[in-house]
Amino acid sequence: MVDKVVEIKNVSMNYHTLSGETQAIRNLSLDINNGETVSIVGPSGCGKSTLLSLISGILKPTSGSILVNGEPVAGPSSNVGYMLQKDHLFGWRTIIKNATLGLEIQKKLTKESQAYVEHLLDEYGLADFKHHYPKQLSGGMRQRAALIRTLATNPDILLLDEPFSALDYQTRLAISEEIWLIIKKERKTAILVTHDISEAVACSERIIVLTNRPAEVKNIHEIFLTCDKRTPISCREAPEFRHYFNKIWKELDVHV
Amino acid sequence: MYKVEASKEHQVYLQKHKIRKTSIAFSQISIFIAFFALWEIAAYFKWIDPFIMSQPSRVIKTVISLTSDGSIFLHTGITVLETIIGFLSGTILGTIIAIILWWSDFVAKVLDPYLVVLNALPKTALGPIILVWIGGTTSSIIVMALLTSIIVTILNVYLAFKSCDEDKVKLLTTLGATKLQILSKVVLPSSIPAIISVLKINVGLSLVGVIVGEFLVSRAGLGYLIIYGGQVFKMDLVMTSVLILAIAAALMYLSVNWLEKKLNKMR
Numbered sequence: 001m002v003d004k005v006v007e008i009k010n011v012s013m014n015y016h017t018l019s020g021e022t023q024a025i026r027n028l029s030l031d032i033n034n035g036e037t038v039s040i041v042g043p044s045g046c047g048k049s050t051l052l053s054l055i056s057g058i059l060k061p062t063s064g065s066i067l068v069n070g071e072p073v074a075g076p077s078s079n080v081g082y083m084l085q086k087d088h089l090f091g092w093r094t095i096i097k098n099a100t101l102g103l104e105i106q107k108k109l110t111k112e113s114q115a116y117v118e119h120l121l122d123e124y125g126l127a128d129f130k131h132h133y134p135k136q137l138s139g140g141m142r143q144r145a146a147l148i149r150t151l152a153t154n155p156d157i158l159l160l161d162e163p164f165s166a167l168d169y170q171t172r173l174a175i176s177e178e179i180w181l182i183i184k185k186e187r188k189t190a191i192l193v194t195h196d197i198s199e200a201v202a203c204s205e206r207i208i209v210l211t212n213r214p215a216e217v218k219n220i221h222e223i224f225l226t227c228d229k230r231t232p233i234s235c236r237e238a239p240e241f242r243h244y245f246n247k248i249w250k251e252l253d254v255h256v
Numbered sequence: 257m258y259k260v261e262a263s264k265e266h267q268v269y270l271q272k273h274k275i276r277k278t279s280i281a282f283s284q285i286s287i288f289i290a291f292f293a294l295w296e297i298a299a300y301f302k303w304i305d306p307f308i309m310s311q312p313s314r315v316i317k318t319v320i321s322l323t324s325d326g327s328i329f330l331h332t333g334i335t336v337l338e339t340i341i342g343f344l345s346g347t348i349l350g351t352i353i354a355i356i357l358w359w360s361d362f363v364a365k366v367l368d369p370y371l372v373v374l375n376a377l378p379k380t381a382l383g384p385i386i387l388v389w390i391g392g393t394t395s396s397i398i399v400m401a402l403l404t405s406i407i408v409t410i411l412n413v414y415l416a417f418k419s420c421d422e423d424k425v426k427l428l429t430t431l432g433a434t435k436l437q438i439l440s441k442v443v444l445p446s447s448i449p450a451i452i453s454v455l456k457i458n459v460g461l462s463l464v465g466v467i468v469g470e471f472l473v474s475r476a477g478l479g480y481l482i483i484y485g486g487q488v489f490k491m492d493l494v495m496t497s498v499l500i501l502a503i504a505a506a507l508m509y510l511s512v513n514w515l516e517k518k519l520n521k522m523r
């Protein structure tokens with residue numbers, strides 16, 4: 001296993017539209033290590049989603065290179081799973097059919113993979129809802145179902161683009177804890193984009209702060225929190241929590 | 257006690273609602289009866305000329321005589337069948353063309369002005385051309401029905417395809433989906449409600465096409481009965497055919513409506 005699962009080298013990304021050219025990312029370099037959970041924070045519109053799209057292979061960088069597991073990214077690959085802001089479960093499919101969507105598309109729907117998805121649903125509290133339709137589930141359960149859809153194709157790296165921001169605060173705390181536990185249990189590398197600084201501090205081992213657009217790396221924080229059980233909710237009690245929060249808050253330099 | 261009060265209040269509310277519903281239904285039935293009764297009386301006392309205006313009792317007589325020789329079933333059946341074939345083929349073909357437009361943005365942009373013009377053109381104006389090209393057959397009538405519904409279908413279904421949630425498409429792209437998979441897994445299924453509602457519009461449009469077609473071809477069907485009755489001055493036959501047409505149209509619309517409800521329940 002390579003230690004660096006994602007290597008971003010001098011990547012720039014420009015968008016072209018009729019109204020002009022937008023430089024979203026400028027000469028950005030970054031490595032992500034195997035098994036870690038990294039958060040990316042930055043001002044809104046600075047290029048965070050663009051960065052995830054580049055890693056997932058649905059966009060090609062204007063210049064620079066991106067390696068996943070040592071190989072250059074050539075397009076969407078089953079090594080990388082992408083989770084969007086909303087759950088985007090399809091209303092016309094049952095939960096199990098939603099969860100196997102990726103396998104269906106990648107033509108990997110076999111008895112074994114189906115059994116694996118069923119196992120994930122059982123393991124993470126959706127056993128009784130397999131044949132329900134999404135609208136019959138609560139927001140938190142739907143988000144879990146969306147994560148299982150992402151896990152179904154067994155990617156090594158998960159990209160999460162503000163996955164909790166559509167949920168209310170209480171649900172958000174609970175579901176981020178659950179999803180964090182699932183990610184750790186399944187031993188995935190996770191890159192989490194969030195605009196919630198406390199969520200970033202609570203969930204990750206490293207936080208990457210980006211500058212205003214065009215995005216460059218402004219600073220990288222290694223997070224060390226003293227708490228008995230390192231889970232997002234209990235970590236919020238750690239004495240260092242506020243210290244990290246304030247530092248990142250200052251770096252983001254928010255003006256209202 | 258408060259709770260008892262509230263439930264009494266609710267009872268009054270429910271009662272009010274019920275009374276309103278009954279009075280609406282009562283008014284609807286009254287209008288129906290009053291219209292036909294007035295028509296009958298006016299004709300009976302010769303306030304209006306029953307030869308020109310016909311009369312409900314004459315309509316009933318006509319229905320009986322048309323039923324006894326079975327021709328009512330033949331003509332109604334033909335019109336209904338032509339309409340069903342027309343709107344199904346219009347919807348299916350229109351959807352296929354909408355898929356082509358969705359597939360190639362270039363083709364969509366190129367065809368856009370033509371579609372706008374064709375949409376604005378009253379399709380019945382093409383009737384005589386079709387009659388000359390295809391001949392005075394059932395095919396002509398079905399083509400008329402198809403033409404009246406296809407452009408609206410293309411425009412509406414294409415619009416539904418384009419308004420499919422971009423993030424859902426992005427989700428499929430990240431999973432490595434091909435264009436065909438994006439179409440079959442998300443764009444088509446999410447457009448089913450739009451396609452059904454187009455189907456509903458098309459029932460009415462195809463019926464216009466069929467009736468105009470039957471006017472021109474003049475062989476069989478309710479449209480033929482209407483034009484024939486008008487030519488030989490049998491107003492009873494004309495009125496009877498129009499009334500049957502109204503019932504047939506309503507039944508077809510209601511069936512599609514029922515199908516829509518059924519499908520929406522499944523989603």
Ligand SMILES: Nc1ncnc2c1ncn2[C@@H]1O[C@H](COP(=O)(O)OP(=O)(O)O)[C@@H](O)[C@H]1O
Pocket residue numbers: 015016017022024042043044045046047048049050051213
């Ligand atoms: N498809 C696109 N075409 C043109 N400009 C885009 C496109 N996607 C994003 N942008 C622009 O690029 C910048 C970064 O966008 P994004 O990566 O979505 O930011 P973030 O996720 O950090 O809020 C924004 O200014 C946005 O307007």
Ligand SMILES: [Mg+2]
Pocket residue numbers: 048049161
């Ligand atoms: Mg974003």
